[in-house]
Each structure stands twice: as C-alpha cells, then as structure tokens.
Amino acid sequence: MTKTSAQRTRRLGGWGFEGAAFSPPTPMLTWLEERLGPSEPFPSFDPATAEIPAAEPLPDLGSAPLSTDDLDRLAHSRGQSLIDLIRLRSGTVSATPAAVARPANDQELEDLLRAADRHGLRIVPFGGGTSVTGGVTVVPDDRPVVTASLEGLAGLHHLDEVSGLATLGAGTRGPALEAALGAHGFTLGHFPQSFELSTLGGWIVTHSSGQESLGHGRIESMVAGLDLVAPAGRLSIPALPASAAGPDLRQWITGSEGRFGIITKATMRVRRRAETLRVEAALARTWRQGVDTVRTLTRAHGSGRIPLCLLRLSDGPETEVALTVGLAKSRFEGLTRKYLGLRGVDRGCLLLVGAKGSPWDVDRSLEQAKILATERGVVWLGAGPGRNWSHDRFRHPYLRDGLLDRGYATDTLETAAPWSKVDTVYRAVRDALGDLPVLCHLSHPYGDGVSLYFTFFFRCPTDPDEAAALWAGHKRKAQNAIAETGAATSHHHGVGFWHAPWAPTEWGELGTDMLRGVAERLDPNGILNPHVLLDPTDRLEL
Amino acid sequence: MTKTSAQRTRRLGGWGFEGAAFSPPTPMLTWLEERLGPSEPFPSFDPATAEIPAAEPLPDLGSAPLSTDDLDRLAHSRGQSLIDLIRLRSGTVSATPAAVARPANDQELEDLLRAADRHGLRIVPFGGGTSVTGGVTVVPDDRPVVTASLEGLAGLHHLDEVSGLATLGAGTRGPALEAALGAHGFTLGHFPQSFELSTLGGWIVTHSSGQESLGHGRIESMVAGLDLVAPAGRLSIPALPASAAGPDLRQWITGSEGRFGIITKATMRVRRRAETLRVEAALARTWRQGVDTVRTLTRAHGSGRIPLCLLRLSDGPETEVALTVGLAKSRFEGLTRKYLGLRGVDRGCLLLVGAKGSPWDVDRSLEQAKILATERGVVWLGAGPGRNWSHDRFRHPYLRDGLLDRGYATDTLETAAPWSKVDTVYRAVRDALGDLPVLCHLSHPYGDGVSLYFTFFFRCPTDPDEAAALWAGHKRKAQNAIAETGAATSHHHGVGFWHAPWAPTEWGELGTDMLRGVAERLDPNGILNPHVLLDPTDRLEL
Numbered sequence A, B: 001m002t003k004t005s006a007q008r009t010r011r012l013g014g015w016g017f018e019g020a021a022f023s024p025p026t027p028m029l030t031w032l033e034e035r036l037g038p039s040e041p042f043p044s045f046d047p048a049t050a051e052i053p054a055a056e057p058l059p060d061l062g063s064a065p066l067s068t069d070d071l072d073r074l075a076h077s078r079g080q081s082l083i084d085l086i087r088l089r090s091g092t093v094s095a096t097p098a099a100v101a102r103p104a105n106d107q108e109l110e111d112l113l114r115a116a117d118r119h120g121l122r123i124v125p126f127g128g129g130t131s132v133t134g135g136v137t138v139v140p141d142d143r144p145v146v147t148a149s150l151e152g153l154a155g156l157h158h159l160d161e162v163s164g165l166a167t168l169g170a171g172t173r174g175p176a177l178e179a180a181l182g183a184h185g186f187t188l189g190h191f192p193q194s195f196e197l198s199t200l201g202g203w204i205v206t207h208s209s210g211q212e213s214l215g216h217g218r219i220e221s222m223v224a225g226l227d228l229v230a231p232a233g234r235l236s237i238p239a240l241p242a243s244a245a246g247p248d249l250r251q252w253i254t255g256s257e258g259r260f261g262i263i264t265k266a267t268m269r270v271r272r273r274a275e276t277l278r279v280e281a282a283l284a285r286t287w288r289q290g291v292d293t294v295r296t297l298t299r300a301h302g303s304g305r306i307p308l309c310l311l312r313l314s315d316g317p318e319t320e321v322a323l324t325v326g327l328a329k330s331r332f333e334g335l336t337r338k339y340l341g342l343r344g345v346d347r348g349c350l351l352l353v354g355a356k357g358s359p360w361d362v363d364r365s366l367e368q369a370k371i372l373a374t375e376r377g378v379v380w381l382g383a384g385p386g387r388n389w390s391h392d393r394f395r396h397p398y399l400r401d402g403l404l405d406r407g408y409a410t411d412t413l414e415t416a417a418p419w420s421k422v423d424t425v426y427r428a429v430r431d432a433l434g435d436l437p438v439l440c441h442l443s444h445p446y447g448d449g450v451s452l453y454f455t456f457f458f459r460c461p462t463d464p465d466e467a468a469a470l471w472a473g474h475k476r477k478a479q480n481a482i483a484e485t486g487a488a489t490s491h492h493h494g495v496g497f498w499h500a501p502w503a504p505t506e507w508g509e510l511g512t513d514m515l516r517g518v519a520e521r522l523d524p525n526g527i528l529n530p531h532v533l534l535d536p537t538d539r540l541e542l
Helices: A026-036 A070-075 A082-089 A106-119 A174-182 A200-205 A287-302 A316-325 A329-340 A359-375 A384-392 A396-405 A419-432 A464-485 A503-522 B026-036 B070-075 B082-089 B106-119 B174-182 B200-205 B287-302 B316-325 B329-340 B359-375 B384-392 B396-405 B419-432 B464-485 B503-522
Strands: A099-101 A122-126 A145-149 A156-160 A165-169 A223-230 A233-237 A262-269 A276-284 A310-314 A349-357 A379-382 A408-418 A438-443 A449-459 B099-101 B122-126 B145-149 B156-160 B165-169 B223-230 B233-237 B262-269 B276-284 B310-314 B349-357 B379-382 B408-418 B438-443 B449-459
Touching: A026 A408, A026 A449, A070 A099, A082 A396, A082 A408, A082 A464, A106 A122, A106 A145, A106 A223, A106 A262, A156 A174, A165 A174, A200 A262, A233 B503, A276 A287, A276 A359, A276 A384, A287 A310, A287 A349, A287 A359, A287 A419, A287 A438, A287 A449, A310 A316, A316 A349, A316 A438, A349 A359, A349 A384, A359 A379, A379 A384, A396 A408, A408 A419, A408 A464, A419 A438, A419 A449, A419 A464, A449 A464, A503 B233, A503 B503, B026 B316, B026 B408, B026 B449, B070 B099, B082 B396, B082 B408, B082 B464, B106 B122, B106 B145, B106 B223, B106 B262, B156 B174, B165 B174, B200 B262, B276 B287, B276 B359, B276 B384, B287 B310, B287 B349, B287 B359, B287 B419, B287 B438, B287 B449, B310 B316, B316 B349, B316 B438, B349 B359, B349 B384, B359 B379, B379 B384, B396 B408, B408 B419, B408 B464, B419 B438, B419 B449, B419 B464, B449 B464
Parallel strands: A099 A145, A122 A145, B099 B145, B122 B145
Antiparallel strands: A156 A165, A165 A262, A223 A233, A223 A262, A276 A349, A276 A379, A310 A349, A310 A438, A408 A449, A438 A449, B156 B165, B165 B262, B223 B233, B223 B262, B276 B349, B276 B379, B310 B349, B310 B438, B408 B449, B438 B449
C-alpha cells in the first residue's frame, strides 16, 4: 500500500515526498556530459543551516490557525520551479511569509481576508505549492505577507450521482480527490504531472491540463460551479450545465491565479470510471509525418470516429533520449533494435496513443488508430512502451533533483499554437535556445492546434545567483521567441510572475484593462497575490 | 434554387422573408380552440399607416453611411420576440432609432463609436435582429439612439485549412456562412432555429446553441479568436487552441450582448463537412424512461462510444401535438396508428436521435443508439419522422405569425438544469403557467444536465397593451419559477432586457459587480446597448 500523502513528509527544496526519488540513469548523465561538459554538484539544502528571515509581528487576523514556525514559513515561501529549487537548495530565499494561515472553512478564510485588508497585509493562497511560474512565491514587499494554505478546505462535500457532479474542497490533492470519487465509481480524469501534490483549486486557477486532456478536456471545461472568497465578499456560481445569462463568470475565475479571490470549493463534472486505460506506442519516420498523424487522429477523435484520451509525439531528440539513453532504456532496448533496423526510421519520432473505456472499446480505438497511423507510414510498436509511460507518468519531476545533484539543470517551456504554426514555433524556440540540448513533444492536441512542450538542459553554476541569471537569460530568449510567433504565453503552467511581462502581448492593452477592472472590484486594495498575472515586472531571477 | 437572403425582402412585423409562410394546420387550430376558446385575429401591420416617430437630428457621426428612412428605422427598432411582433403588427412601437448606420469596416465602426461617445448618443448593435429577449430593441431614452447594422461586416476573410480556422465577419448570416465554408468543404455546424436570419456575431454574444450542439458544441466553444471595437478602443484576441495566460478573455466577450463592445470578426473552429446527417425517431413509454434514455445516450456520446449530434425528447403534450394534431400529422399518421396500438405507449414521449458522418458511421451510431434505447423499453420508429424534422427545422418561427392571424399567441421559455433537477424545473414551470397549454422538450443535453424548452399558448387580446400585459404576467410567473429552482435564467436566448431582472440571481452581487467593472472599462460612458444585461428594470411590456 502506498501511504497517503497526508502521512508522508513533503521534501523541502525538492519534489515530492521524503524517501521517494528518481535518479537519472547513467546513460542520461553520459548524454548530458557529452553535450554540456562535466559539472559540479549543485549545493544541497540543509534546513538547519538555512538563514530564514525572522517572522514579522502580525496583528490579530481572525480565527484561522496561524503558524510562525521557521521551516513551515520557508516551505511556503516558494513553488516548485527550477529557480525555486535553486533558491531553496542554496539557502538564498529572499522572502518568507510572516505566517502560514490554515483556515478550516470559508468563514475563517473570509475573516482572514477581511483582517488582512484592514491591516494592509498581503495574502498568498497556497494549494499544492507546485507552481512553476512563481504563483505562490513570496515577493519581498513593504507589507507583511501571510500565506493562506488551503489544506483545511479539502475533501468531497457532495456527490450528485444522477448529474455526475461532485462538490470538492479547493485544497483537495489529486490522489485524495480520485480516491474519494473512486469510492463511488467516479473519476474527474484530471492527471497533470504534478498530480501527487497539486490541488483542485490550483488546477482551476492556472488552467491546468491533465495528461488525458484529449479525453477529459481541460480543467475549465469540468467546472460546473464554484465558490470564491474575495476581499470584496463572496461569489457563489451555481452548478449549471450551460447558461446564456451573460458572459460565463466561471471562465472569469478559471485562470485568475488567486488574484481575484480564493476558490474554496468547486462543483466538478465527473464521469464513471473507465475499466481500462491503455497507452500504445508507435514511431513516425519523420516529424512531419508524426505531426500529420497526430492532427489526423485528433480529428478522428473529435468527430467521434476514434475516441482517444491521449496523444503525444516526441521530436527526434526527445525520442533519442527516451529510446536510447534515457529513462526507459531497458524497457525499450528490444524495440530500439527493432526500430533502428527499419529503413528511414533511425531518426524517428515516438508517438504515444492512449484510449480509455471497456477493454472492447479500447481495443477498437487503438486498432482504428493503428490502421490510420500505419496508412501514413508510421510504425506501430505496441503496448510495451506505453506501459512504461504509465509507470513513470508522475515520477519525472523527481528527476530534476537528481540532475541538480550532478550539476545539471533542466527546465521546461510550454505553449500552444494553431496547427499551421507548429513548425514556426518549434523552430523559433529551438533557435532561441541556441546550442543547449532541447527536447520537444506535442501533447494536448485540439481540433485547431496543439501544445508544444520543450525540455532544455544546461550546466548549472554552483553560485545560485549565477545559476539564476543563466537560467533567466535562456528563459527570456525562449519566451520572447514564443511571443514573436503569436503562440500562447503558456498552455497550462499559467502566468504567475514569471510570464507576467509577456502575457499582455496576448491580452492587448484593453484586455489587460478588463482584467484590472475585475481585480479592482474583487480586491480593491490589491492584497491578494499582487505580483502575479497583472504586475509585469521581470522578477525571473528572484 | 433558393434565393439567397440578400436577394429577398425581410418581412416587417413577422418572421423571415416576404413570400415565405408556414400556416398552422387546421387540427392545430382546433386543438387550440378546444383549450383556449375561439379568438379574434390580431391586427396585421400596415407600414403605410404606422405612426413612426420622426428621426431626431444627429451630429456628424463619421464615415459610416447613415439611413434615416422611416421604414428602415422601424425595421431596426425591435427584434423577433412575440412582444416585438405584437408591437410591430399593431403599430405601437414606442421608440425607433434616429438612424441606422451601416459601417463597411472596423474603422468606420470605430469612428461611429467615438463620435457617439463624444456626442452622448446611444448605439444598439444589430446583427440578424432575431433577438427574443429585447437585445436589439430601442428603449425610449433621453438621448438619440443609432442602430449599428453589421450587415457590412460580413463574409469569409480567411480560411486556414490546416488548422481548421475560419475568420468571418460578425455580420455573416447562417446561410452565407455555411455557403462560404461549404465551398471549401468545411462547416461551422451551428444551426440555431434562427439560422436563416441570425449572424455569427449575434450567436457569439448571446451564447447561441445550435440544433446539433451535441455534436458541434455551443458557439462559445467554437470561438478561437475575435476582434472587438469598443468605445475605449480595440481588442484583438488571437486565435489559439488554448492558453493558460490568465482568465480566457474570449469567454468574457461571449455572452456580452453588445454591452462591452461590438464584435467585428471572429476566428471560428470549423470542421470538414460530414457526408450524411440522419435523424431517427423513437417513442419512450414514459417521460421518466425518456429522460433516462437521453441521459444515458448523452453519456455514451461523451465517452466516445456512440457519437451523436442531436437528441431531443418531447414530453407527452408536445408528442401529442406533433403526432396527432400538429404540424406533421400526415407524415406521422401511419406511425401514429402503430404506436397508439402499443400497450402503454398511448401517452408516449417522442425522442429524436441524430448522427452525422459517413453513411457507415451514421448507421453504426444509430444502430448502437437503438440497441441502448430499446433495452430501456423505448420503441424505435425509424427514419421517417426524422426526415420530417429535417424538413421543418428552420420553418417553425413562421408559424407564430400564422397563429397571431388567428388570434392565438405563442411564446417559448428555455432554461438548463442538472439532470437531478429536471423534474423539479419541469413541474415548477408547468405549475407557474397554470391552465395554459404548455409543451416541453429536452434538447442540448450535456454530461451533467440538459436544456428544458417550453412552448406555451394563450388567446391573444386584440388590444396590444392588454396582450403585452397578459404575456408579461405569464412570463414573470414562469421566470420566477425558474429562478426559484436555481436553473439557468436562459440556456441560449440570452438576457437582453427581458431577463435582466432575473440574471443577477444567477450572478450574485459580486458577479454583477464584476460584469459592471468590465463594462465601465470598455464603455466608460455607457453608450452601448445600455438597457441589456446590466439594467435590471422590468420592461417586459415595452
């Protein structure tokens, strides 16, 4: 039995839980050393020696329990991006909250916000703390910051089995959420890579997209209703399948990153659990062939001809890492030989195709997908590599820590673009990152476009400021390149403060003004997460 | 060949085009007379005798052509609701625009808005003019009103065949839109009952839902990008398949009913045309059996097992009208005898099931649907009655005019609710309408709920004020009943000024304030359609 997350200890300065790890395999380290040269281990955090800024004194903030414990404050000072790890591991976190509040219900949260508003404090909402865009980072400020942990607002409140609607606390983490629904035979079907740690509320306010988004949709399509507490009051949007009563306020809150208010609970569209999920693998001979196949399969899915839940296409470099030097070497070895022997496939692109349903439905879908893909020249590999993906689907974030231990840093970039722009965006990001090793995959396909997800590596200086500056330089170049192509600022990581300098290029001046208009109505004094979304200051190196 | 809408003359004070009609069949009139008693014909409009308020003098409003022709102004004073027909037919329209502007491009529209803003005029945007909620009605005002017809902003601007994205002018009407896309083998798939007259921009700002929404989705799910002109400036939201850059501004504009700005063009997600659309009919023995079958079929569709594009379930009274006294008597007569002979089905509920795709796919979907439905005790009738539906799908609005000619008024009410509340809402609306003949169907099903669509009839007094007051009394009772159940204020008719007194019960105080916040940013002086959406004054009798 896996221990529940509540019983396990979160790792400070690294992903996940104490005792869990995913070390980079030797061939991967060799591959990095060949490309980046040898490196020095990046410092590893020792909480005992960390210099933690003293807690500022706070006025009475109502009834929510407050913690001023040093390590608790440190653990709530940052999210889980590369730069967060660098700062935490090196003991160079520049600000911590004055306290961590843990409201047990909506009323306690409302009291907290009112008191903070009255006393001129800042509030940073904290769900799973897995933001990779600075969404929960405490930014040095002239006012004390209180982090509001939502862990007390968790659990299944109500399940309407007839309608397939589940009302859940915003602080409910992935595993607890699926366990609670699973006990009744239901699933939300939302499985982002951060699933083990991230929360329902965090998913909703960042436009999260799960690995099975092709089948289940993005998180915002699952929100039927929600409750929000803001400094200006409470908002309760009823659970409705659809409404023509003006603009859909649900979609004004999804993606708002705690800047408009804090979601306390949401009523989600859930489904009966499927009996089977199966992911099979194939190999496209070229990127072009792979992209065309993914687009064609996505449309066959969209028209109902081939129901799928997952499509993912790795480019040549990512395929090379996955099949020959990477994480799955042993599982792929036989297949590697098989595919390398095929004419013209030695620079192939790995394609994963997933379907969910009854065993009969899954067989039929994958059989149809196979016919359609092989007609296009794709080589079908079968279920083996897919099992590998299923096994590792939530483990990859652990790998970053092991790489830093060896002196290599890795970060990801993601965007989305119409199908006709995929090649332009692909080239632009690769060009921007110059000689760095870069892997890319397409995932989360839509009828009109797809997400592009890039992973890049660099040798990490042992000096944390130098490391931060080096990373920020890469990030700026890549993000500028994305903005120049007109692609999305982010597909599912959100804005946080990282992307806040770029997001206005997507909104335009008037769009930015619309967002400000609502922020000012819900939070007139700007106490809620004031540096995310609407503050365009470049703070990448923080 | 059908003449294109551009070559035909719109009827004033009635639906559609001169020369087209759909007279109520004799059995239907008998059915109404039995229930409501005999009636007197409602006055029929004679434009020559109509008292049209004189055009107010206007300042220079930029370069858009302005028409001050009396009949042109009258034709742009109201939409197409029952009350609009009553006012137009009786010559009791209380206000007309001072002029009708016809901007030919975005710049002319922008100039018009700026001039109106400067001179303190009101602007009412006018697409197809088919609003049934007062969305284009000129409300008596202390400032002159200019109606901005969008007919000049029409047509296909760009088609990205690779991405399946079509950029179209907001003033493009249904038939022109499908013809332009059809020439390239594409379709938007949006077929509301108003299809012949309504426009893309109108669909987007009212959350329109087409008859095939189960397959194609609601209009807002098809909007990839859009351009808006507002008094505060222009907003251009890029066409993206998805983005996590903050709240989705597309969804801030969809449903905004011209209150925030005027959409000039939109980039829509389009698909390859399907070869076949087929609608088959079945008969559920009871309402309960029918509702359960629709829900089960919707979920089989949602999981990809049975792809469908349409599901519609009539209640007993609507089935009775359709099969025995109504529009389709002759086509149904054989079937009627067949079904009446079946034990327990003499008070059955007509179910329509539609699928789209290749003939093979359609056969398979309907065969699967039939198996699933008949397992539940539903009697499958086959394709005949479905053909009837296809033939009449856009003709029903003409019927209202013919009924008024005989002194009977009919109006519709629509809402949406979670599946678990369907019976509560159904009963509440029926109870609110008391002894009136009421028909109901479920359509536009979702995983978590469905739309309920009611048609009611009353004997129409020949005095227009009396008729308006009688109608408004019924409407208020029904809308109060809907609000009390917590169901949607409207599923796809929008808010206009009709529903503006009820919509805040759905938004709450804070939600209403959010909408106001954006309206004030985009239109600081409140010149755009100021009485829709956010003005809760009850003007039903206007």
